[in-house]
Amino acid sequence: MKAEDMIDRIDEIGTELHFNHFPAGWAWAVDSPFQWTKQVASHLGGVRNPLIVKWPAKLKATGETRTQFLHVIEIAPTILAAANVPEPRSVNGTAQTPIQGKSFLSVLDDAKAPEVRTSQYFEMFVNRGMYDKGWWAASLAFEPWDPVRGEFDPTKAKWELYNLDEDFTQSKDIAAENPEKLEELKALWWAEASKNKALPLDWRGAERFSAEGTGKPNLAGGRDNFTYKGVLAGLPESSAPDLKNKSFSVTAKVKVEENANGMIFTQGGNTGGWAFYLKDGKLKAAHNYIDVAVYSFESDAALPAGEHEVKMDFAYEGGKEMGKNGTITLSIDGQPAGSGAIEQTTPFKYSLSENQDVGMDTGTALSTDYKAPFDFQGELEEVVVDLKK
Known part of the structure; x- marks a missing residue:
């Protein structure tokens, strides 16, 4: 919906009459200095989040920051390691898929500790990102506020390339200067997506909210x-x-x-x-x-x-x-x-x-x-x- 379409109801915005959400422009602004917003897994503005850790009994460091790359899959292993609890291999007789993350207690102890996660793929609505040893390949397919998407060929989509060690805000696309590195990360993304069962890709927008259209389980399904x-x-x-x-x-x-x-x-x-x-x-x-x-x-x-x-x-x-x-x-x-x-x-x-x-x-x-x-x-x-x- 465009701004001019809302003028007649401007005084209602923020009241209980509507499901209030701040505009896309503000979503982008609060992600500064990074590009893009939530749902855009191709860029740091869509995936990067702060983490605050406090553990006075064990951590000597206070008020410090860490720059090592980590992913949310590291949280559970870190908590288990901190509690000295082994990862469960079976729960009530059901075998568990091994956790892919790794404990980052070493990073908390030492600001100069090596990264425990050196490579990670991202995908949401075919917005794709691939991190590997300081490099980041990004492919933006759709803006999140565009519900009508039509056909899309992910093999022909444009990719960007950034060196996070030199450009952490992803402000300069250096794909043209580094074609071999970009192709390397693109191939790595497809391999990781296949290994993690992210394929086939689904680029539909609003249609994905339809339970019937996507075949999602419904307790009322099959009944008239x-x-x-x-x-x-x-x-x-x-x-x-x-x-x-x-x-x-x-x-x-x-x-x-x-x-x-x-x-x-x-x-x-x-x-x-x-x-x-x-x-x-x-x-x-x-x-x-x-x-x-x-x-x-x-x-x-x-x-x-x-x-x-x-x-x-x-x-x-x-x-x-x-x-x-x-x-x-x-x-x-x-x-x-x-x-x-x-x-x-x-x-x-x-x-x-x-x-x-x-x-x-x-x-x-x-x-x-x-x-x-x-x-x-x-x-x-x-x-x-x-x-x-």
Whole structure:
């Protein structure tokens, strides 16, 4: 999203209405003096982190720095060595893969100690880096804020080369002056990636957040019908029925008084998802499209007091394409009660932290039409979700 697209909602930024994150420009700025940001494993701005160690009982050095190259895989071996605990080879009868890291207690004891890690490969979203004895080869494939990536040939991607002993900020690319060294590190990267099972490379962006699209395990996978009795709180999205890119319906048996309020069913929150609820007696449905637009619909008339079967039916019209449009239809006791069009739906993931709830909303409100937790007023006998693939 561009800055001009946010101007109309600038006063909302930083409030509970949105999933707040500082802009990419600031992410880069706070990584100074290094290039790039989180997710860019090709450059130190994406992988370098500080480490502070305090152990007064054993370490004589205080207020000193160390410049030896280390990797996060060294942390566990170092703690085990400090505690004089051997690395476990088996846990509850299951053989363990040996830890690849090495203890760096020697570096803590002596600022001039040799590096315990002289070579290390990096990869994330095909942004690749290779460190070897002071040299660093880097290949940037995609900017992390670019979700649309298309086809990519990693064998033809550009590589950069830096000598960290002379240029620790990676400010001068010396690939042209050292072609043989660059080819050596490129070949080493492919060998390390193969050995560490990083291949085949996956350069997709937002698509990788789709559990169905990537085949990630899901406790709800392989099922089309889900019945929930009474109130349900906090079912993770990854364990809930996947409502994305398909038609589905939510049917509930309720008993209410006049002008009842409360959440019947919700999945997601203020960054994307669905809500099916009562507000001042009227049946309502809403879809939040990645916090860019909220499509809301309500029944033509209020729900009378008594026992009813209410339904939200979504007919997806995008075929096999992702994130397309569809039509919402509300019904009360089998009779149509209202409908409307949704121009675009959330294609990959509703939230990094929200859940599915029945009878309440334990996360952020999906729309400003209600305030969480928005407990259901009345009796909620059951809620049935049907997926239509």
